[in-house]
Structure formats: C-alpha cells, structure tokens
Amino acid sequence: MTATIIDGKAIAARVRAEIAERVRAFVARTGRPPGLATVLVGDDPASAVYVGGKQRACDEVGIRPFDERLAANASHDGVAELLRRLNDDEQVSGVLLQLPLPAHLDGPALTGMIDPRKDVDGLTPVNAGLLSLGQAGLRPCTPCGVMELLASAGTPLEGCEAVVVGRSNLFGKPMAQLLLEANATVTMCHSRTRDLREVCVRADVLIAAAGKPRLIGREHVKRGAVVIDVGVNRLTPEEAGIASGLVGDVDFEAVRDIASALTPVPGGVGPMTIAMLLSNTLQAAESIAAMAGGNER
Ligand code: NAP
Numbered sequence: 293m294t295a296t297i298i299d300g301k302a303i304a305a306r307v308r309a310e311i312a313e314r315v316r317a318f319v320a321r322t323g324r325p326p327g328l329a330t331v332l333v334g335d336d337p338a339s340a341v342y343v344g345g346k347q348r349a350c351d352e353v354g355i356r357p358f359d360e361r362l363a364a365n366a367s368h369d370g371v372a373e374l375l376r377r378l379n380d381d382e383q384v385s386g387v388l389l390q391l392p393l394p395a396h397l398d399g400p401a402l403t404g405m406i407d408p409r410k411d412v413d414g415l416t417p418v419n420a421g422l423l424s425l426g427q428a429g430l431r432p433c434t435p436c437g438v439m440e441l442l443a444s445a446g447t448p449l450e451g452c453e454a455v456v457v458g459r460s461n462l463f464g465k466p467m468a469q470l471l472l473e474a475n476a477t478v479t480m481c482h483s484r485t486r487d488l489r490e491v492c493v494r495a496d497v498l499i500a501a502a503g504k505p506r507l508i509g510r511e512h513v514k515r516g517a518v519v520i521d522v523g524v525n526r527l528t529p530e531e532a533g534i535a536s537g538l539v540g541d542v543d544f545e546a547v548r549d550i551a552s553a554l555t556p557v558p559g560g561v562g563p564m565t566i567a568m569l570l571s572n573t574l575q576a577a578e579s580i581a582a583m584a585g586g587n588e589r
Contacts, residue, residue: 293515295547295554296445300437303444304563308353311570315354318577326385326577327356328412328569329378333371334364334394343390349566355573358384364394371402379407385577386412388569391462409580412572415461423469430572435467437564438499438520439474445553447518449474453494457481457508457541458501463522467499488512500541505532510546519551522561 319325328350330343343359350357360374371389378387387410393399403411408418414432422429442449454476458464464480471478481491483502492498492512500508501522513519523541532539540557548554555561 293552294549295551298441298445298553298555298560300441300555300560300563303441304567307440307567308570311574312353314574318574319354322581324383325354325356326573327358327383328386328388328573329358329360329384330388330390331360331374332390333362333366333397339390346566346569349570353570355570356383368397371397372405375402375405379410384410385580386410386573388413410576412569412576414466414572420461423466426473430576432462432466433568433572434463434522434561434565435470436568437561438467438522439470440564441520441555441561442497442518445518447497449476449497452476452496454497455479455481455492455495456499456501457492463501502541504541505539506541506543508542508547510550513547513550515550516552518553519547520561521555521557524557524562
C-alpha cells in the first residue's frame with residue numbers, strides 16, 4: 293500500500309478562493325471589508341514570519357490586515373490596553389495575539405481579554421467552553437483545518453478509532469472535541485501515556501501533535517490508517533537528513549507504505565491553519581454585522 297498524500301496546499305487554496313468570494317459578497321453588503329488585527333509582542337523571528345504570512349493571506353482574499361507590534365518589554369497593561377482598543381474598533385473583526393508571548397507576560401490572561409466575538413483563534417474561555425458544550429462559536433484554526441483535510445480525503449469518522457497525540461489547549465484538546473462531535477471514538481495521548489505505540493496502533497485516524505521530531509514511526513501505525521502530522525520541528529539539515537531541516541512528528545518515509553493517507557510537512561496542516569484563520573475572521577465579521585442589524589451601507 294502506498295499512502296495518498298493529502299495535499300494541504302491545494303485544499304487550502306480552494307478554501308481561500310471560496311473565502312475571497314464570500315468576502316466580496318460581504319463588502320458588497322456592508323460597504324467595508326472584514327479586518328484582522330495581529331498583535332506581535334517582541335521580535336521572535338519565527339513569530340514574525342508567521343504574522344507576515346497571515347497578513348499576506350488576508351490581503352489575498354480581501355480581508356484588511358492591521359499589523360500591531362509591541363516591544364519585547366511591553367507591560368501587561370500595555371498589551372491589555374491595545375487589546376481593549378482593538379476590541380472596540382469597528383473596523384477590526386478578528387484579533388489574534390501571536391503566541392508565545394515573552395516570558396514576563398501571562399498568555400492565557402491576555403488571550404482571555406480578547407472579545408469572544410473577535411477571538412479568531414478560538415482560545416478564549418468562552419469559545420473553548422462553547423466547543424466543549426458542542427455549541428456554535430469560533431473554533432481553533434489548526435484543529436478545524438485538520439477536519440477539513442479529513443473531509444477532503446473522504447475519511448469516514450463516525451465510529452472510527454481516532455487517536456490524538458498531544459493534549460494542548462491550542463491543538464490536542466479542541467481536536468479531540470471536534471472528532472468526538474463527528475462521532476469518532478477518541479483517545480488522547482500525552483507525555484505520561486504508558487505505552488504510546490500500543491494506543492496509536494489501534495487508530496483508524498492518527499493525529500500527531502507532540503512537537504517531537506519523527507516520534508511516530510512505522511510501529512505506531514495500523515495498516516490502512518489515515519495519519520495527520522501536525523508537528524513542525526526545525527532541525528539542522530544534518531540532523532533532519534533533508535536540506536530544509538523541517539520535519540514533522542511522523543517519520544514520513546517509514547509510514548508512507550503502511551498508511552492509506554498521509555499529510556506531508558511542510559504542505560499539509562500548516563496551509564490549512566491560515567485558511568481557517570481567514571474563515572474565522574470572515575465568520576466573526578458576518579456575525580458582528582448580523583448582530584448590528586446587517587446592512588450597514
Ligand atoms: P505543546 O503545547 O508543546 O503540547 C505538546 C503535547 O504533546 C503535550 O500535551 C505533551 O504532553 C505531548 N507530548 C510531548 N512529548 C510526548 C511524547 N513523547 N509522547 C506523547 N505525547 C507527548 O505543543 P502544541 O502547541 O500542541 O503543538 C504541537 C506541535 O504542533 C508543535 O510541533 C507545533 O509546532 C505544531 N503546531 C503546528 C501548527 C500548524 O499550523 N502546522 C499549529 C499548531 C501547532 P504533556 O501535556 O504531558 O506535556
């Protein structure tokens with residue numbers, strides 16, 4: 293068996309084209325574009341690259357980007373004040389606080405200050421609570437992106453054994469909740485799981501998000517399983533054995549003739565995260581406009 297490679301780039305391009313169409317309709321209806329404010333505190337190079345990518349993606353679909361930057365020594369009150377201003381700004385439909393923050397800042401407390409209606413990362417307690425209750429709200433981008441990939445690959449989820457490796461608030465927990473909502477039987481693994489291999493090998497759908505290079509090898513994968521690799525790990529080219537040094541949590545080469553479908557790194561989950569961010573920004577703009585009475589023209 294040779295796995296079908298799930299092409300996240302192509303699927304994300306299709307999603308972005310649909311969003312661009314809906315943004316045009318939104319602008320025609322309301323007279324202004326949705327706006328996404330990204331807040332970057334400090335000068336972490338990887339975060340700056342991610343924020344730049346998000347801003348460019350906004351431009352491409354007609355969402356107005358607001359690029360907010362604060363110095364690495366910004367105070368809690370300084371960040372809070374900026375978030376309050378963005379919450380109140382009618383041109384801003386979505387607010388994204390780029391994580392991780394510098395160590396002196398309290399990420400969860402600051403994230404919790406984002407207006408839940410503008411919480412396009414789906415990380416505030418209100419949206420996390422709505423998801424766990426199975427109610428509508430803004431949902432975290434990467435798990436939503438994985439659900440889109442699974443749907444595009446035609447993966448049946450109802451009744452299947454799904455295993456999620458990783459239990460972070462950002463990914464693992466919301467991923468498990470979305471799979472549960474789709475009627476999968478879900479198991480979550482983490483660093484204290486006694487026998488990772490024994491749990492993973494039961495999975496019809498195996499999702500790896502531990503941030504550990506090539507943690508998932510051939511012995512972890514049941515023949516015919518669908519394997520989604522969320523991990524992004526930067527190694528030296530020598531360590532990785534490839535020029536980019538970028539590897540996932542799955543040993544791609546070892547698994548590709550056992551899995552039935554597999555996402556690559558890069559080009560799998562990553563592009564979907566940005567596509568879902570755009571989708572959430574549009575969703576936020578549409579629901580704020582609907583609450584304000586719809587046509588603002
Ligand atoms: P995180 O907050 O560090 O969480 C990692 C999780 O993996 C934790 O729950 C941890 O368990 C678990 N874990 C660590 N080592 C393990 C092991 N040996 N066996 C089983 N579980 C283990 O990371 P995250 O934010 O969820 O991100 C995970 C990975 O996904 C990272 O590589 C990140 O870069 C990537 N990511 C990619 C995207 C994208 O758009 N492509 C988006 C988000 C994240 P404990 O809870 O017990 O510590």
